Amino acid sequence: MRMNADIGVIGLAVMGQNLILNMNDNGYKVVAYNRTTAKVDQFLEGPAKGTNIVGAHSLAQLVAQLSVPRKVMLMVRAGTVVDDFIQALLPLLDEGDIIIDGGNSNFPDSNRRMTELAEHGIHFVGTGVSGGELGARFGPSLMPGGAAAAWPALKPIFQSIAAKTDAGEPCCDWVGAAGSGHFVKMVHNGIEYGDMQLICECYQFMQAGLGLNAAQMQQVFSDWNDSELNSYLIEITADILAVKDDDGAPLLDKILDTAGQKGTGKWTGINALDLGIPLTLISEAVFARCLSALKDQRQQAQQLFGADISAVSGDRAEWLEALRQALLAAKIISYAQGFMLMREASEQNHWDLNFGNVAMMWRGGCIIRSAFLGNIRDAFESDPQLPFLGLDPYFKQILQQSLPAWRKVAAKAIESGIPMPCMTAALSFLDGYLCGRLPANLLQAQRDYFGAHTYERVDRPRGEFFHTDWTGSGGDVASTTYDA
Ligand code: 6PG
Numbered sequence: 001m002r003m004n005a006d007i008g009v010i011g012l013a014v015m016g017q018n019l020i021l022n023m024n025d026n027g028y029k030v031v032a033y034n035r036t037t038a039k040v041d042q043f044l045e046g047p048a049k050g051t052n053i054v055g056a057h058s059l060a061q062l063v064a065q066l067s068v069p070r071k072v073m074l075m076v077r078a079g080t081v082v083d084d085f086i087q088a089l090l091p092l093l094d095e096g097d098i099i100i101d102g103g104n105s106n107f108p109d110s111n112r113r114m115t116e117l118a119e120h121g122i123h124f125v126g127t128g129v130s131g132g133e134l135g136a137r138f139g140p141s142l143m144p145g146g147a148a149a150a151w152p153a154l155k156p157i158f159q160s161i162a163a164k165t166d167a168g169e170p171c172c173d174w175v176g177a178a179g180s181g182h183f184v185k186m187v188h189n190g191i192e193y194g195d196m197q198l199i200c201e202c203y204q205f206m207q208a209g210l211g212l213n214a215a216q217m218q219q220v221f222s223d224w225n226d227s228e229l230n231s232y233l234i235e236i237t238a239d240i241l242a243v244k245d246d247d248g249a250p251l252l253d254k255i256l257d258t259a260g261q262k263g264t265g266k267w268t269g270i271n272a273l274d275l276g277i278p279l280t281l282i283s284e285a286v287f288a289r290c291l292s293a294l295k296d297q298r299q300q301a302q303q304l305f306g307a308d309i310s311a312v313s314g315d316r317a318e319w320l321e322a323l324r325q326a327l328l329a330a331k332i333i334s335y336a337q338g339f340m341l342m343r344e345a346s347e348q349n350h351w352d353l354n355f356g357n358v359a360m361m362w363r364g365g366c367i368i369r370s371a372f373l374g375n376i377r378d379a380f381e382s383d384p385q386l387p388f389l390g391l392d393p394y395f396k397q398i399l400q401q402s403l404p405a406w407r408k409v410a411a412k413a414i415e416s417g418i419p420m421p422c423m424t425a426a427l428s429f430l431d432g433y434l435c436g437r438l439p440a441n442l443l444q445a446q447r448d449y450f451g452a453h454t455y456e457r458v459d460r461p462r463g464e465f466f467h468t469d470w471t472g473s474g475g476d477v478a479s480t481t482y483d484a
Contacts, residue, residue, distance in 0.1 A: 004029075004065065004066060004067035005029040005030060005031045005054060005065045005066050005067065006023075006028040006029050006030065006066075006067060006071070006157065007023065007028060007030055007031075007066070007071040007072070007073060007157060008030070008031040008032075008033060008056070008062045008063070008065070008066050008070070008071065008072045008073065009023075009030055009031070009032055009033070009072075009073045009075055010033045010034070010059075010062070010072065010073070010074050010075065010076060010085055011034060011074060011075035011076040012032060012033075012034040012039045012040065012043050012075075013075065013076075014133045014136075015075050015102075015129065015133065015136045016032075016034075016075030016076075017032075017043060017047060017048075018133050018134075018136035018137035019073075019075060019102070019129070019136045019137075019140070019161070020032050020043075020048070020053055021047060021048065021051070021053075021137055022136060022137055022138065022139070022140075022161045023157060023161055024048070024051045024052055024053050026157075026160040026161050027160075028157055028160075028161075029052050029053075029054070030052075030053050030054070031053075031054050031055065031056050031062050031065045031066065032044070032048065032053055032054070032055050032056070033055070033056040033057075033058075033059065033061075033062045037057045037058075040055040040056065040057060041055065043055070059085075059088055059089060059092055060092055063089070063092040063093065068094075068096070068097070069096045069097050069098055069123075069150075069153055070093060070094070070097040070098065071097070071098045071100065071153060071154065071157075072089060072093075072097070072098070072099050072100065073099075073100040073101075073102055074086075074099065074100065074101045074102060074103065075102050075103065075129075076103060077103060078103040078104050078105040078106065078109075079105075079109075082101050082103060082105060082109070082113070083109075083113075086099060086113060086116075086117070090117075090120060090122070093120075093122055094121075095120070095121030095122070096121060096122075096123070097122055097123070098122070098123045098124075098125060098147075098150040098153060098154065099113075099117060099122055099123070099124050099125070100124075100125045100126075100127055100144070100150075100154070101113065101124070101125070101126045101127065101182075102127050102129045103129075104128075104182075104185065104186075104189070104262065104263075104264055105126055105179075105182050106182070106186070106263075106267055107126070107178075107179030107180070107182040107183040107186060108179060109126075109179070109182075110124070110126030110145070110146065110178065110179030110181070110182045111178045111179040113126070114126070114146045114147060114177075114178050114179070115178075117147075118147065123146070123147035123149050123150035124146050124147055124150075125144050125145070125146040125147060125150050125151075125154065125181070126144075126145055126146050126179055126181045126182040127142055127143060127144035127145070127146075127158075127181050127182075127185075128141070128142065128143030128144075128175075128181050128182060128184055128185020128186075128188060129141075129142055129143075129185075130143075130185065130188055130189075130362075130365065130366035130367055130368075131163065131365045131366050131367065131369075132367065135163065135365050135366065135367075138163075139161065139162055139163030139164065139171070139364070139365050140161070140162060140163060140171075140365045140366070141162065141163055141171040141172065141188075141361050141362055141364065141365035141366035141369070142158050142161075142162045142171070142172035142361070142365075143172070143175050143181045143182075143184045143185050143188070143358075143361055144158060144172070144174060144175060144181045145174070145175035145176050145177065145178065145179065145180035145181025145182065145183075145184070145351075146177070146178060146179075146180075146181060148174065148177065151174050155174075158170075158172050159172050159173075162365060163364035163365025163366075163369075164364060165360065165363045165364050165374075169360060171360065171361050171362070171363055171364045171365045171366070171369075172361060173354075173357045173360070173361060175351075175353065175357075175358070175361075176346070176351035176352055176353055177349075177350070177351055178349065178351070180345075180346075180349070180351040180353065183271075183342070183345055183349075183351075184342065184353070184358055184361075185264075186264050186267050186268050186271070187268055187338050187341060187342055188362060188366060188367075188368060189264035189265060189268065190264065190265050190267075190268030190269070190279070190282040190285075190286075190338060190341075191282065191334060191335060191338045191368050192233075192265075192367045192368050193261075193264075193265035193268075193282055193285040193286060193289070194281045194282045194285045194331075194334040194338075194422060195231070195233050195331065195334065195368055196233060196285070197284070197285035197288050197289075197421070197422045198281075198285075198327055198330050198331060198334070198422050198423060199221075199233060199234065199237050199327070200288075201413075201418075201419070201420040201421070201422060201423050202323050202326075202327050203217060203237070204309075204418055204419070204420075205312070205323055205409070205413060205418050205420065206220065206320070206323070208309040208418060209309060209310075209311065209312035209319075209412070209413075209416055209418050210311075210312050210316055210319055210320070211311060212316075214241045214242075214250035214252060214253070215241075215242075217241050218238050218241035218242050219238075220320055221234055221235075221237045221238035221241065222238045224324055224327075225238060227324065227328075228328055228371065228372060228398070229324065229327060229328055229331075229370075229372075230370060230371040230372075231368070231369065231370030231371070231372065232367060232368070232369045232370065233367065233368065233370075240252060256295070257292055257295065258292050258293050258295050259288075259289040259292045259293065260289075261286070261289050265282060265285060265286040265289070266286050268282050268286075268338075268341070269282060269283040269286050271341065271345065272337075272341050275341065275344045275345060275348065276344070276483075276484075277337070277340050277341045277344050278337065278340075278429060278432075279337045279338070279340070279341050280337065280425040280426070280428070280429045281330065281333055281334040281337055281422050281425055281426045281429070282334065282337065282338065284421040284422045284425045285421075285422050287421065288419075288421050288422065307417065308417070309416055309417045309418050310415070310416040310417060311416075312412055312416055312418075319409075319412075321405070322405035322406075322408050322409050323405075323409055325401070325402040325405040325406060326402065326405055326406040326408075326409040326410070326423060327423075328398060328402060329398065329399055329402035329403070329406045329426070329427075329430075330406070330422060330423050330426040330427070331372070332389060332390060332395050332398060332399060333390070333426035333427075333429055333430055334422070334426065335372075335376060335389055336388050336389035336390050336395075337429070339355055339358075339376075339380075339386075339389055340387070340388065342355065342358065343355070343387070354380075354384070355376075355380040355384065355386075356377045356378075356380035356381040356384065359373045359374075359376040359377035359380060360373075360377050363377065375394055375395070376389065378394070379392035379394065379395065388433065390430070390433070399430065406423075406427055407427065409423065410423055410424045410427050441455075444456075445468075445470075448466075448467055448468060448470070449468075449470040449471075451479055452467050452474065452475075452477065452478045452479045453478075453479050453481070454466060454467050454478045454479065454481050455467075465478070465481045
């Protein structure tokens, strides 16, 4: 029997336990540790019984059982708990050892941790782990980034426990330097927010607009899952619609309509604002959750306005096909915006992200896994520098074909009072992106009028700035020209 374990995992909540069991299934010997050590014993006596998994009652015991270079993976709550464990591990580790953070950490924290640990000769890896508890148990999507020197030691473990594409490729590859792994996981979660909100908007259109019941909607989502929309989130939506409460009514109808959020969608929006990327769909999805949380206010306002959603008349099957096309088109915009954000972050941070690989890592195992990601991978493989996914021939054709249906759905939603913030924001974005001349000339004139902020001219080279004394009573002095 081998005395030295391949990897130590700290944190025995559901994700930690399932990752350990997954590693064990793949032939790796794992040492499990949890701050409340009773949990270690419960795990060893419970799910880990009869496996090669061993336990530790202290960090020193954990580290003592590891082969060199020691690999310690933290599966604990993001934030200060991660820093606390890193501090506690530091005196126990040697140069060349590896600390992995598998939580949903904010990527600037991973940047900082990598730099701090490098000063001690320790390699830090921040990895996205997606797929929920079942993913962790049977094949998650893993997005590791940080100290590249750690990758050769981690690669066999990570790629064997990861989900596999239909072609057998692991949904895990090296993402890039510093916090890039956690950045990519953050964008994954932002896209997850967008996909979920788009599905919710279609659900409301079907239920409140078209008057479909749960069984009918379950059928629609099942049918959609056999189309280009095939994805985990569409599949679970159909499943959810089939679940009944004790009284036989759909359980979904009994669930309070206020959404929670743990922050990764918000971070995605904040980063988009910081980097100047028009990430409109994901941002709307975050705000839709915020609006949903204002339950009391919404109920009062509905009464005060006597507001109600109007029924959508017309051929139901035609509307459902229009809705399907609108959903697909809006989803393309969401992913296009997400990849624009990653592209900008990659450039600014010199991460050199490989977008085809990112799509491949998301192809299986994770919450946004879908057939569609295979097409995204193809798009970036044929043009690694693709600035906007909608310019790829496959996606361009879908967008062009779907536009009439998409406009019809968006217009009907607005007319009927059905809130579709993501569906309509995506359409406005595309209309803006396809507009060679936007009204920003007027905006620049307004800025120059009241603040002498200057403007560029269509008949002069870029980079030359002009100021006009619009009222005849202003001065000649322009404000400094800079962009945030
Ligand atoms: C995943 C999920 C996972 C978690 C989300 C939930 O990839 O497995 O994204 O990370 O379920 O963080 O996020 P909210 O609580 O913000 O919806």
